[in-house]
Amino acid sequence: MSSTKNSVSYDALVVGAGIAGGEAALNLAVNGFKVLLVEKDLSVGGNMIKLSKVFPTLDCSACITTPKVSEISRHPNITIFTGSEASNIRRVADNHFVANITRQPRYVRVEDCTACQLCEKACPVSVRDQYQFGLIGRKAAYIPFSIASPKAAAIDIENCTLCGACERACPTNCIDFTQEVEHLEMQFKTVILATGFEMFDANRIPRYGFGKYKNVLTSLQMEREIAPTRPFNTILRPSDGKVPDKIAYVLCVGSRDASVGNPICSQICCMYSIKQSQLLMGALPMADVTIYYINIRAFGKGFEDFYQQAKGMGVNFVKGKVGSISETENGNLMLRYEDINEGIVKEEEHDMVILSVGVLPNEGTTSLFSEEQLMLDPYRFVHQTDGLANPSHTSIDGVFVAGTATGPMDIPDAILSAGSASSEAISYLLK
Amino acid sequence: MDKRLGVYICHCGGNISDYVDVEKVREAIENDGCVLMSKTTQFACSDSNQKEMVLDIQEQNLSGIVVASCSPKLHLNTFRQVSERADLNKYNYVHANIREQASWAHSDDKKGATEKTILLVKAAIAKARLAESLTPNKIMAINAVAVIGGGVAGLKAAISLSDKNTQVVLIEREPFIGGRVGQWGEMFTTNQTGNELISSLYAQLVTRKNVQIYTNSEVVSYSGSIGDFSLKIETTPRYISQDCDAKELQKAMDVCPVVVPDPFTFGITNRKAIYGFAASQYPKQATIDDAACTHCGACEKVSKNIDLSLQKEMVELHVGSVLMATGFDPYTPENGEFGYAENESVITLPQFKKLIDNSESKLIYKGKEIKNIAYIYCVGSRQGDEGNSYCSRYCCTSTIHSAIIAKKKFKNIHNFHFNRGIRTYGKQEVLYAESLKLGDLYLQATDDSPAEVYSENGRTWVKVNDILTESKEMQVEVDLVVLVTGMVPRSDKKVSTLFKLPKGRDRFLNEIHMKLRPVETAIDGITIAGTCQSPKNVAESVNSSLSAATKAFSYISKGELETEPIVVEIDAVKCTWCNECSTACPFDAITQGLDGDRKIAVVNTTVCKGCGMCTPVCPTDAIDLVTFSSKEIMNMIDALTEQI
Numbered sequence A: 001m002s003s004t005k006n007s008v009s010y011d012a013l014v015v016g017a018g019i020a021g022g023e024a025a026l027n028l029a030v031n032g033f034k035v036l037l038v039e040k041d042l043s044v045g046g047n048m049i050k051l052s053k054v055f056p057t058l059d060c061s062a063c064i065t066t067p068k069v070s071e072i073s074r075h076p077n078i079t080i081f082t083g084s085e086a087s088n089i090r091r092v093a094d095n096h097f098v099a100n101i102t103r104q105p106r107y108v109r110v111e112d113c114t115a116c117q118l119c120e121k122a123c124p125v126s127v128r129d130q131y132q133f134g135l136i137g138r139k140a141a142y143i144p145f146s147i148a149s150p151k152a153a154a155i156d157i158e159n160c161t162l163c164g165a166c167e168r169a170c171p172t173n174c175i176d177f178t179q180e181v182e183h184l185e186m187q188f189k190t191v192i193l194a195t196g197f198e199m200f201d202a203n204r205i206p207r208y209g210f211g212k213y214k215n216v217l218t219s220l221q222m223e224r225e226i227a228p229t230r231p232f233n234t235i236l237r238p239s240d241g242k243v244p245d246k247i248a249y250v251l252c253v254g255s256r257d258a259s260v261g262n263p264i265c266s267q268i269c270c271m272y273s274i275k276q277s278q279l280l281m282g283a284l285p286m287a288d289v290t291i292y293y294i295n296i297r298a299f300g301k302g303f304e305d306f307y308q309q310a311k312g313m314g315v316n317f318v319k320g321k322v323g324s325i326s327e328t329e330n331g332n333l334m335l336r337y338e339d340i341n342e343g344i345v346k347e348e349e350h351d352m353v354i355l356s357v358g359v360l361p362n363e364g365t366t367s368l369f370s371e372e373q374l375m376l377d378p379y380r381f382v383h384q385t386d387g388l389a390n391p392s393h394t395s396i397d398g399v400f401v402a403g404t405a406t407g408p409m410d411i412p413d414a415i416l417s418a419g420s421a422s423s424e425a426i427s428y429l430l431k
Numbered sequence B: 001m002d003k004r005l006g007v008y009i010c011h012c013g014g015n016i017s018d019y020v021d022v023e024k025v026r027e028a029i030e031n032d033g034c035v036l037m038s039k040t041t042q043f044a045c046s047d048s049n050q051k052e053m054v055l056d057i058q059e060q061n062l063s064g065i066v067v068a069s070c071s072p073k074l075h076l077n078t079f080r081q082v083s084e085r086a087d088l089n090k091y092n093y094v095h096a097n098i099r100e101q102a103s104w105a106h107s108d109d110k111k112g113a114t115e116k117t118i119l120l121v122k123a124a125i126a127k128a129r130l131a132e133s134l135t136p137n138k139i140m141a142i143n144a145v146a147v148i149g150g151g152v153a154g155l156k157a158a159i160s161l162s163d164k165n166t167q168v169v170l171i172e173r174e175p176f177i178g179g180r181v182g183q184w185g186e187m188f189t190t191n192q193t194g195n196e197l198i199s200s201l202y203a204q205l206v207t208r209k210n211v212q213i214y215t216n217s218e219v220v221s222y223s224g225s226i227g228d229f230s231l232k233i234e235t236t237p238r239y240i241s242q243d244c245d246a247k248e249l250q251k252a253m254d255v256c257p258v259v260v261p262d263p264f265t266f267g268i269t270n271r272k273a274i275y276g277f278a279a280s281q282y283p284k285q286a287t288i289d290d291a292a293c294t295h296c297g298a299c300e301k302v303s304k305n306i307d308l309s310l311q312k313e314m315v316e317l318h319v320g321s322v323l324m325a326t327g328f329d330p331y332t333p334e335n336g337e338f339g340y341a342e343n344e345s346v347i348t349l350p351q352f353k354k355l356i357d358n359s360e361s362k363l364i365y366k367g368k369e370i371k372n373i374a375y376i377y378c379v380g381s382r383q384g385d386e387g388n389s390y391c392s393r394y395c396c397t398s399t400i401h402s403a404i405i406a407k408k409k410f411k412n413i414h415n416f417h418f419n420r421g422i423r424t425y426g427k428q429e430v431l432y433a434e435s436l437k438l439g440d441l442y443l444q445a446t447d448d449s450p451a452e453v454y455s456e457n458g459r460t461w462v463k464v465n466d467i468l469t470e471s472k473e474m475q476v477e478v479d480l481v482v483l484v485t486g487m488v489p490r491s492d493k494k495v496s497t498l499f500k501l502p503k504g505r506d507r508f509l510n511e512i513h514m515k516l517r518p519v520e521t522a523i524d525g526i527t528i529a530g531t532c533q534s535p536k537n538v539a540e541s542v543n544s545s546l547s548a549a550t551k552a553f554s555y556i557s558k559g560e561l562e563t564e565p566i567v568v569e570i571d572a573v574k575c576t577w578c579n580e581c582s583t584a585c586p587f588d589a590i591t592q593g594l595d596g597d598r599k600i601a602v603v604n605t606t607v608c609k610g611c612g613m614c615t616p617v618c619p620t621d622a623i624d625l626v627t628f629s630s631k632e633i634m635n636m637i638d639a640l641t642e643q644i
């Protein structure tokens, strides 16, 4: 199908295969340019592929991500390296970058794996599943998640005991413990950074009890609980498996908060919390959902209507800053908050609390480059050197940035930003 | 030979299988005569299932497939590509939408949803039986794009397409390009001025050989479709030649008797009917305001470069794609809305921005020095069901940014923000933090009792029940009230109507799918960019504009395009040319032609969208829609009405 697979020279290097990186790669590919898409994770799709439904249209996220992902995976002009990272990107001439690409071994020959899951059954080692944000476990030989692409097993070598059970169970003999790290050097004419975002670590605010109280979850964990491919097939609270009926959302956890070093607004948390609350009201019609907020930022196309819809469905919006959370004997949670409308401190009991954690930059983008320096903004996102007229320009000529690598944004904005970066990259290639 | 069909029934995670018993559906159809194989699958669209489908088609030598899953809006192309990869002509694949039409619609009735699904799948099988292989129509694509609107979105799109070696025609209705941005001074979040931004974009454009700029021009008619649109552009003369310099213009302006409020400053200053050469007005060529000019001839007498006898001109151009970037209008408050047009201390945010730009050292409005300023947010936005229900997105940040500028530029300014919850999303939040640090006061009204503006003895007050202080009634006496007006769609809808572009609930132009196809419209080959699609700030407008440029480029860059063969066919024998069909066609695809010397209807297959509007109106049943022929539809209806 494609001769590019063995080539060491591409028109463009796209770093990060979330929705932004994927969209940018596809735009280049359909216009005839050869792209290497490098993703450090085991699957393409980034954060979006793990979401439930997406605001403001409530499309099922898997349903709109998978066709994109499969279009990207199969395009003859796109070569994808998962489990891989780029480093030491340097300019050797005009329109000519060289990068080191490191491919971590998966210990599975992807071409031969049929995702039959027999290795998963055979493997005796259980660890927490990072793709379900620790809600459930997985084996050391595992398929990342049901809609992963490539859908193939991988061996978590750190936890593997090398017992060989998976090798014996595999009907296609695709498990290969002799695989080693591969180091490649490749040439590109332009680079697009789409390294995305990380979530604020809720452990950093101990007064909210995340990690200590079992029924305090993060929003990403809740995304998994309500996703079509959800781990429990229903919504339940971790401490005792009870179906919750009084759920609280705490907004701005780790955002708009100089005390944790993040003064900016994360731009998506209001909306994803409103979305989750609507989905919860649908799944658990008897449950009460309360959102504790400072301001509701329903600014995009269709967002305000979506917010009003949640109010109409009976989601309870309380303008209040939550001070602390404590646990009661039955695993319920007591929220102490300042009711801003009444100006007094109040307490309210809930049986499950979701922390709407904020968006942080993905560290490590600067170390991708040697020789030239990739500038970051004060919040450590990739700096946009000409923020109004050229939002995808970076401090390095010929290197463009797409999606949440520049700052928090929702999916529609990430896709438009990817369109913008790929447009600039195409113009650069045609110069 | 009867078809050899494969049928795939999707769980869609649980979106379908939570309400529809997919296994039961499979069992109900597996014994259908031409169904060779049937499967249920977790996600039909997943990569692994697609691979499996390709193998099935090849190994079992299938001559058709039916996929029962979500809306074909999402996945029609996915499964067409699957067919093609398996060397099966893609028109042999038929889709059944069992999610939107069954599982989601009947989530309260699992048995009913399952029964309906069985019928929907049977109907799809009935259609697949008759499906035929088709070849897409191939048409030439002209390597040129018309960009309509020369605001920041249009300018960036033009530059980007020109960079990609595409011919660009930029059509701007006003005598000057730049749009709204040209009207602004310092802008968030970089503090670059609108003049700097537009000057730089214009400088990049004028030197290009492959860009033609038409100012004072509008598209008045069009024909054709993707690949080859023919546009008629009407240009209103400026009446002033390029040779007229600033000095000569000044002489003409001095004698011009007509004074009108200057739209460039939103009416806070006046100008003559003849004008030009202001900062950020490009091209640097004076013009006469056709609507205001009385043709008195005074200017002609003092300048040899003015000719009032010039007439409108019309040109016809051919382009492969059209990019709409017609922007927005600021909301105009009703008379009396927060005192607007009744109290002279009440102005809008755009006017306020011009006022702070135009003022030096002291902020003076209507002869009065301004110290206390009230900003009333969300005017014309977030009005609920009665008005514009959407949030205009740019205005919280723009107001705070302008209030900070005012405070820094002039002495003794006190800012009072009567808001409804501040929405400085993302990094714009730091402006809000800065304004709080500078001592600006924020008062928030409840949704059901908004702030009130009233005046007594020439003094103006704003009153609010402030929810931030336990709903205490607060009153502030101010010198100026700034109404934070939102964005509304352009009041002039001529071009969008001309191209029949669909609008959303908010009346802005609508995209096909916010996430999958955000810059494409229902009309093939026409993209939308910037604020004509929804409120945006500059960076967001540019991102959408460059996305649209990329899309337009990919339509035409290969010189050739494929269009759907799903068009109508006319049976020349039955047709009596009654003209009903051509009247019904929303795309003007049907014209009168001849069959020998008999008049009949003829279809332009590149224009026909296969919408089927013409088929039911034909009195002689002479029209059939390919893939939706009467025979296919009747077969489907038979299947749908079958008893289970």
Ligand SMILES: Cc1cc2nc3c(=O)[nH]c(=O)nc-3n(C[C@H](O)[C@H](O)[C@H](O)COP(=O)(O)OP(=O)(O)OC[C@H]3O[C@@H](n4cnc5c(N)ncnc54)[C@H](O)[C@@H]3O)c2cc1C
Pocket: A015, A016, A017, A018, A019, A020, A021, A038, A039, A040, A041, A044, A045, A046, A047, A048, A051, A053, A054, A055, A056, A084, A085, A086, A194, A195, A196, A197, A198, A199, A219, A220, A223, A268, A272, A275, A362, A364, A365, A402, A403, A404, A405, A409, A410, A411, A412, A414
């Ligand atoms: C709980 C939650 C709910 C949400 N709900 C919605 C919603 O309903 N609607 C909506 O519009 N948006 C929603 N969002 C936002 C949405 O997830 C983001 O807008 C979107 O995922 C951004 O995509 P991206 O490609 O920019 O970044 P990412 O998805 O973060 O992708 C970046 C990719 O780059 C990879 N990467 C990073 N560094 C490197 C490196 N050095 N080398 C190689 N690869 C690298 C990462 O592994 C990742 O795959 C939600 C977000 C959260 C957290």
Ligand SMILES: Cc1cc2nc3c(=O)[nH]c(=O)nc-3n(C[C@H](O)[C@H](O)[C@H](O)COP(=O)(O)OP(=O)(O)OC[C@H]3O[C@@H](n4cnc5c(N)ncnc54)[C@H](O)[C@@H]3O)c2cc1C
Pocket: A388, B148, B149, B150, B151, B152, B153, B154, B171, B172, B173, B174, B177, B178, B179, B180, B181, B184, B186, B187, B188, B189, B217, B218, B219, B325, B326, B327, B328, B329, B330, B349, B350, B353, B394, B398, B401, B490, B494, B495, B529, B530, B531, B532, B536, B537, B538, B539, B541
């Ligand atoms: C008060 C105010 C302050 C703002 N401040 C900022 C700021 O500080 N920072 C920021 O980032 N953003 C700011 N914005 C937003 C910014 O103005 C918009 O993002 C930007 O103007 C959008 O550009 P556009 O090209 O989409 O539309 P426009 O600027 O409206 O341009 C559209 C162009 O199309 C032309 N046109 C319309 N109809 C036709 C037709 N039929 N045929 C031909 N041409 C046509 C118009 O004449 C116009 O030139 C502000 C907005 C307002 C209202």
Ligand code: SF4
Pocket: A299, B377, B378, B379, B381, B382, B390, B391, B392, B393, B394, B395, B396, B397, B420, B421, B422, B423, B484, B486
């Ligand atoms: S951006 Fe602010 S002022 Fe503008 S409509 Fe939205 S909430 Fe109101």
